[in-house]
Amino acid sequence: MGVTTSPDGIKEIRTPLSDADVESLRAGDRVRITGVLYTARDAAHGRLDRLIEKGERLPFDPRGQIIYYTGPSPARPGDVVGSIGPTTASRMDKFTPALLRLGLKGTIGKGYRSQAVKDALRQHRGVYFGAIGGAGAVLSQFVKKLSIVAYEDLGTEAIRRLEVESFPAIVVNDCHGGDLYQDGAKAYAREGA
Amino acid sequence: MRDVHVSAITDAVKKLCIEANLDLEPDMLRAFDGALRQERSPAGKQVLQILKQNAEMARTRRIPYCQDTGFVVCFVELGQEIHVTGGGLDDAINEGVRQGYREGYLRASIVRSPFDRVNTGDNTPAVIHADVVPGATLRILVMAKGGGCENRSKYRMLTPAEGVPGVKEWIIECVKTAGPDACPPLILGVGVGGTFEKSAILSKKALFRELGSPNPDPTLDALEKELLDRANRLGIGPQGYGGDTTAFGIHILTYPCHITSLPVAVTIECHAHRHKKVTL
Numbered sequence A: 001m002g003v004t005t006s007p008d009g010i011k012e013i014r015t016p017l018s019d020a021d022v023e024s025l026r027a028g029d030r031v032r033i034t035g036v037l038y039t040a041r042d043a044a045h046g047r048l049d050r051l052i053e054k055g056e057r058l059p060f061d062p063r064g065q066i067i068y069y070t071g072p073s074p075a076r077p078g079d080v081v082g083s084i085g086p087t088t089a090s091r092m093d094k095f096t097p098a099l100l101r102l103g104l105k106g107t108i109g110k111g112y113r114s115q116a117v118k119d120a121l122r123q124h125r126g127v128y129f130g131a132i133g134g135a136g137a138v139l140s141q142f143v144k145k146l147s148i149v150a151y152e153d154l155g156t157e158a159i160r161r162l163e164v165e166s167f168p169a170i171v172v173n174d175c176h177g178g179d180l181y182q183d184g185a186k187a188y189a190r191e192g193a
Numbered sequence B: 001m002r003d004v005h006v007s008a009i010t011d012a013v014k015k016l017c018i019e020a021n022l023d024l025e026p027d028m029l030r031a032f033d034g035a036l037r038q039e040r041s042p043a044g045k046q047v048l049q050i051l052k053q054n055a056e057m058a059r060t061r062r063i064p065y066c067q068d069t070g071f072v073v074c075f076v077e078l079g080q081e082i083h084v085t086g087g088g089l090d091d092a093i094n095e096g097v098r099q100g101y102r103e104g105y106l107r108a109s110i111v112r113s114p115f116d117r118v119n120t121g122d123n124t125p126a127v128i129h130a131d132v133v134p135g136a137t138l139r140i141l142v143m144a145k146g147g148g149c150e151n152r153s154k155y156r157m158l159t160p161a162e163g164v165p166g167v168k169e170w171i172i173e174c175v176k177t178a179g180p181d182a183c184p185p186l187i188l189g190v191g192v193g194g195t196f197e198k199s200a201i202l203s204k205k206a207l208f209r210e211l212g213s214p215n216p217d218p219t220l221d222a223l224e225k226e227l228l229d230r231a232n233r234l235g236i237g238p239q240g241y242g243g244d245t246t247a248f249g250i251h252i253l254t255y256p257c258h259i260t261s262l263p264v265a266v267t268i269e270c271h272a273h274r275h276k277k278v279t280l
């Protein structure tokens, strides 16, 4: 199993993820991810999508993997990476269902997903995690290794392979239709808004 | 006339760009503490604590608070008795941005054209708004404006008949649609009045007021407080995980407007509210 629960109630995730791992996660679960994440944002998704359309091989095998929507700031000499928080996920909505169809299991970002993505999460057993947007300095500590996989010409938007240890996130959309943003806002909404 | 050499402007802008991204202003740190005292949601509290820690880590480790180190938006108040020497004002500002983003290990996030989208590599150019004002000082206000929140900024032309109630509903609507996409807790800069472009510029300028300080106009101050209270009843909370801290502040600036118009522009700003200023 790639998912176990720690005594502090936080779920420990090891990549790659299986369907059963994804099914065990519920919206609102706090998680720590250890293993590999691939970074990709707008421009890289555009290129991946063109490869998928043409039926060509992607620069990494998406099966069981997690894509982290981020474009890090440059590393200072001696550091693994600069600041590395999530970017807004909805800009990738257009591309996500096709990647889930190819076996991608997770994405990490911030903000709402489209209904099409939520449907694809159910259909292909996928999960959308939220990382804290704007906490890029803190999140950089969990990245232990970094290498460029493809599209170096895109600078910050290149696809990078990250090795992470205990990277903190929360399940926003699970594969059962659960949605943390809806539940959270409902629980704390007060009269007079 | 007082001479100011462009190199002084470049040096100042460079310093402001780096410091804005690494050293969050005290008004933001106070906002985190204030929110932590009131937030009921455990997930929300945890987010606020991590953001405080993030600010501390940015300051001590000299790593940007957020990886999106922003679009540099610069308001220049140029005293009419100042003579800028040695080159152009805009060039001097852009050179400061270039040096600051390179030397500060800040991210280059600007593409040279919205169509071909090739990165300029040094985060230039800045967006510069210059006003000529009386006096012999040069004031530069710099904001590193995040893209994720900027993308949720909105504009609407209301009718005079929609009036204050219409303006209020529209602002609350903007908070709802921004939601978790814009990294709440949010700060809203609101420009009401003027023309289409005037209201938008005011909405940016409004963000430079110190967070937690009252609006100098008592009527607007009451309006801001009412709207902030309403925004924080929506339940969106820090990062949208649910909670009481959806916004830290709503700042309004107004301008006279045409008898037919009621323009309202809302700039959505995130908790990575990076603003600095200097007077030369």
Ligand code: SF4
Pocket (backbone or CB within 6 Å): A085, A086, A087, A133, A134, A135, B066, B067, B068, B145, B146, B147, B148, B149, B150, B181, B182, B183, B270, B271, B272
């Ligand atoms: S919205 Fe602000 S905090 Fe969030 S990623 Fe963008 S700049 Fe950073």
